[in-house]
Amino acid sequence: MPRIKLEGVSKSFGKITALEQVNFEMQDGEYITILGPSGCGKTTLIKIVAGIWTPTEGRVLVDNKDITNTPMEERDLGYVFQNIILFPHMNVKDNAGYSPRVKGLSEKQIEERSSSAMELVGVLEQQGYLPNELSGGAQQKASLARAIASKARLLLLDEPLSALDARVRVELRYALRRLVKDLNLTAIHVTHDQDEAMSVADRVVIMRKGKIVEIGEPTQLYNQPRTLFTANFVGQSNFLEGTVQLVENGNAAVELRGERFLKVANTGFSIGDPVVLAIRPEHLTLSPEERPNTLRSKIEESRFMGPYTRYRLRAETGDELLVDLPTTEAKVADGSSASVHFNPDFILSYTRPSQGLTEALRLE
Amino acid sequence: MVSLRVEGLRKSFPGVVALDGIDLNVREGEYVVILGPTGAGKTTLLKTIAGLARQDSGHIYFDQQRVDTLMPFQRSVAYLPQNYSLFAHLTVWENVAFGPTVQDWSPRRRDQIVREMLNLVHLSDRRNSLPRELSGGMQQRVALARALATQARILLLDEPLRALDARLRLELRQELRTLAKYLGITTLHVTHDQEEAISVADRIVIIRKGKVVQAGSPKEVYEDPSTPFVSNFIGEANFLQGLLSRVEDGFSVIMLSDGRHVMGRPTNVPVNSQVVLGVKTDFCNVYHGKVEGQNSLTGTVVRSLFTGKRTTLEIQTGQGLLKAKVPSDQSLSEGSEATLRFRPENGIVYPIPNEGLQVALEVE
Numbered sequence: 088m089p090r091i092k093l094e095g096v097s098k099s100f101g102k103i104t105a106l107e108q109v110n111f112e113m114q115d116g117e118y119i120t121i122l123g124p125s126g127c128g129k130t131t132l133i134k135i136v137a138g139i140w141t142p143t144e145g146r147v148l149v150d151n152k153d154i155t156n157t158p159m160e161e162r163d164l165g166y167v168f169q170n171i172i173l174f175p176h177m178n179v180k181d182n183a184g185y186s187p188r189v190k191g192l193s194e195k196q197i198e199e200r201s202s203s204a205m206e207l208v209g210v211l212e213q214q215g216y217l218p219n220e221l222s223g224g225a226q227q228k229a230s231l232a233r234a235i236a237s238k239a240r241l242l243l244l245d246e247p248l249s250a251l252d253a254r255v256r257v258e259l260r261y262a263l264r265r266l267v268k269d270l271n272l273t274a275i276h277v278t279h280d281q282d283e284a285m286s287v288a289d290r291v292v293i294m295r296k297g298k299i300v301e302i303g304e305p306t307q308l309y310n311q312p313r314t315l316f317t318a319n320f321v322g323q324s325n326f327l328e329g330t331v332q333l334v335e336n337g338n339a340a341v342e343l344r345g346e347r348f349l350k351v352a353n354t355g356f357s358i359g360d361p362v363v364l365a366i367r368p369e370h371l372t373l374s375p376e377e378r379p380n381t382l383r384s385k386i387e388e389s390r391f392m393g394p395y396t397r398y399r400l401r402a403e404t405g406d407e408l409l410v411d412l413p414t415t416e417a418k419v420a421d422g423s424s425a426s427v428h429f430n431p432d433f434i435l436s437y438t439r440p441s442q443g444l445t446e447a448l449r450l451e
Numbered sequence: 452m453v454s455l456r457v458e459g460l461r462k463s464f465p466g467v468v469a470l471d472g473i474d475l476n477v478r479e480g481e482y483v484v485i486l487g488p489t490g491a492g493k494t495t496l497l498k499t500i501a502g503l504a505r506q507d508s509g510h511i512y513f514d515q516q517r518v519d520t521l522m523p524f525q526r527s528v529a530y531l532p533q534n535y536s537l538f539a540h541l542t543v544w545e546n547v548a549f550g551p552t553v554q555d556w557s558p559r560r561r562d563q564i565v566r567e568m569l570n571l572v573h574l575s576d577r578r579n580s581l582p583r584e585l586s587g588g589m590q591q592r593v594a595l596a597r598a599l600a601t602q603a604r605i606l607l608l609d610e611p612l613r614a615l616d617a618r619l620r621l622e623l624r625q626e627l628r629t630l631a632k633y634l635g636i637t638t639l640h641v642t643h644d645q646e647e648a649i650s651v652a653d654r655i656v657i658i659r660k661g662k663v664v665q666a667g668s669p670k671e672v673y674e675d676p677s678t679p680f681v682s683n684f685i686g687e688a689n690f691l692q693g694l695l696s697r698v699e700d701g702f703s704v705i706m707l708s709d710g711r712h713v714m715g716r717p718t719n720v721p722v723n724s725q726v727v728l729g730v731k732t733d734f735c736n737v738y739h740g741k742v743e744g745q746n747s748l749t750g751t752v753v754r755s756l757f758t759g760k761r762t763t764l765e766i767q768t769g770q771g772l773l774k775a776k777v778p779s780d781q782s783l784s785e786g787s788e789a790t791l792r793f794r795p796e797n798g799i800v801y802p803i804p805n806e807g808l809q810v811a812l813e814v815e
């Protein structure tokens with residue numbers, strides 16, 4: 088049912104532009120996460136969809152109906168905040184039954200809706216507790232129950248997991264995605280956490296400085312990010328600046344600092360183009376001997392990270408490289424030399440940004 | 452450089468035991484992370500060491516000197532609380548110079564240390580900025596520089612990265628460790644985030660409900676967790692309950708509820724007892740279809756959660772819902788038949804916890 092469309096939405100607060108010409112559309116039943124660093128405008132965006140704020144420019148449409156100026160209470164949506172807001176004097180059950188009660192439903196209907204919402208999010212056993220008697224995770228589940236008991240088909244989640252412990256967050260991610268899909272809700276979920284964004288969403292909207300940088304499915308954003316910013320923000324990448332020296336059948340030879348070359352597959356670039364190469368730490372491998380497409384490097388540090396071991400190396404080009412090897416295969420010692428192998432198929436290439444690489448990657 | 456020793460530290464608040472006999476040894480220059488869920492007593496422990504809370508019993512020593520009778524300022528610790536605040540009306544330089552000024556250092560010595568600290572946290576060019584003109588990450592760095600400018604003997608960090616974006620945390624946690632190691636300062640860093648703990652610590656001390664559960668290197672606590680809780684808290688684990696039926700080739704053989712057998716590491720638990728086998732989801736491999744053989748559990752993939760480099764598969768099996776965290780290129784689609792397998796040396800056999808498995812695993 089709810090198909091949401093934002094048309095040229097901008098929002099200014101005095102001299103500060105929080106959102107600039109945002110356009111996007113989502114389908115019924117879609118789970119969208121809006122991901123970006125602090126101050127990117129993601130919270131402003133969700134508050135405009137909620138009706139808490141009115142855009143300075145542009146329109147918000149739900150099922151082709153303009154709701155830009157419809158107040159929040161007349162929009163059919165459930166909202167879950169970062170700072171858990173439950174009625175402190177009401178137990179979980181009464182919190183869950185709040186919206187049906189306000190809507191004037193019968194006691195029987197209130198009972199049905201609140202019980203089924205509590206069961207779905209897994210707080211049925213805690214229904215008699217007051218919020219302050221519950222853990223943070225259980226409180227956030229209760230707010231989720233309250234949001235879905237309204238039977239709204241649109242669920243807005245504003246950093247719903249940020250106030251919780253890391254380990255609890257991981258558990259609740261699973262619960263959120265399951266809930267939205269099982270109830271066939273349409274969800275917009277704002278977060279600064281890229282793991283969270285990718286694991287729950289059908290599509291992720293990446294924002295920066297009030298603008299949408301790109302939109303894509305999690306696997307596409309991770310494997311084929313269209314911008315350098317995304318390549319760095321969603322997962323980590325290694326970046327190497329260079330210039331294209333040769334192009335043959337779509338393969339390019341890129342010259343890096345120190346007169347070293349790397350072969351890159353499938354680039355659309357021409358000879359002389361200044362480029363930045365990006366590759367994920369897990370796509371690099373270490374080999375003791377020189378092979379084609381390697382850079383000689385010195386291992387500065389290795390660090391056990393659980394399933395993988397992370398190596399920090401200094402390449403002969405002067406670039407710092409991060410290489411992640413499965414811990415079971417990680418047997419190289421600090422201080423020794425190794426050749427870092429670049430699989431041409433895993434190297435992504437971008438136009439070298441005019442504002443400089445550091446600025447293009449900046450996280451805040 | 453000093454070492455830190457804590458002996459039998461106890462502290463109760465009305466109705467809550469925050470510290471229940473904590474013993475801790477931190478070597479000179481060591482970086483130790485105190486890891487545990489919210490309410491474990493982590494912050495109370497730091498405050499007691501800093502002198503901002505007074506223990507009910509127990510002692511604290513810096514080197515051989517007993518310090519728990521000293522006033523906070525006499526202990527010479529740099530304490531960065533969770534909700535630090537910078538002086539809003541003072542510049543970056545003045546904020547960092549605050550400690551040395553109060554301690555009446557000569558202007559020359561004061562200026563030298565402030566300059567050095569700002570250099571270390573990469574903020575020399577922002578020395579004249581006010582806190583509100585800085586990003587969250589920069590403010591965090593100023594707070595750190597201010598804490599360190601007193602040339603303290605011990606650095607205490609309480610959730611130093613909690614207020615920052617997830618992606619930025621990855622950068623700053625490396626900086627924290629590098630800085631502490633460069634200064635050679637003995638550091639205690641409190642967090643609820645197990646990835647953060649693994650990535651910065653020389654040693655991790657896991658506490659829960661006011662007690663130390665396990666202490667060891669990141670590799671030790673990850674690969675040899677002493678309890679089911681640790682096994683599931685550092686990373687994520689699957690648990691299989693059954694009867695320890697015999698020992699074969701040095702491995703424990705466990706009969707599950709459906710009569711099938713799985714093998715795990717040797718254990719001290721006597722044969723014919725009820726046991727639980729814990730295996731990290733990172734150590735579970737997944738194969739398409741039904742695969743027979745040792746430690747194989749076949750079921751259906753009910754959900755796949757992509758997080759970039761790795762994907763978590765939830766598989767419904769005869770032994771309940773099991774998870775496997777696999778490299779994303781080895782992921783399987785939802786609905787497909789899959790077999791989860793693990794090596795016997797990765798299955799750790801524990802006695803059934805007295806309080807029941809569910810309660811033993813609670814993360815909040």
